Amino acid sequence: MVSADYIKEVISAGLPCEYIQVNGDDGTHFDAVIISPAFSGRNRVQRHQLVYQALGDRMRAEIHALSMKTLSPEEWAQQQG
Template sequence: MTKHDIQQLIEAGLPGATVRVISDDGQHFEAEVIYSGFAGKLPLAQHRMVYATLGDRMGREIHALQLKTRAS
């Protein structure tokens, strides 16, 4: 799984989101997600929405993902 793959999955699951994914080692990733659908939601709910776009890849293909989320 590449940072580009992760970005595409999040963008597909959260249409209109602005997503930036970085990784230094190809196993640990950091994503910044800006999405209007986050408005009024607590950070935990925002993170759950992002994780839902990745499904069972979390913990398997994606070893670790640090999230920064905010509403646009």
């Protein structure tokens, strides 16, 4: 069974992240907030593609659903006030 911490480690290893939080307790459905400079200048689809690339085959084999909020550091700073 996949854990939220495992997903966090895999994403962090494949994508530079300033902040990442992954939640989920059933082993197949997860929610993530990911802040990465790699997201700057990219649309939502491109950002999600970067995360899927970091996860590789795990997205098809181990993770059933991953809901993501992907922001650049600038967007995150604006949201934090």
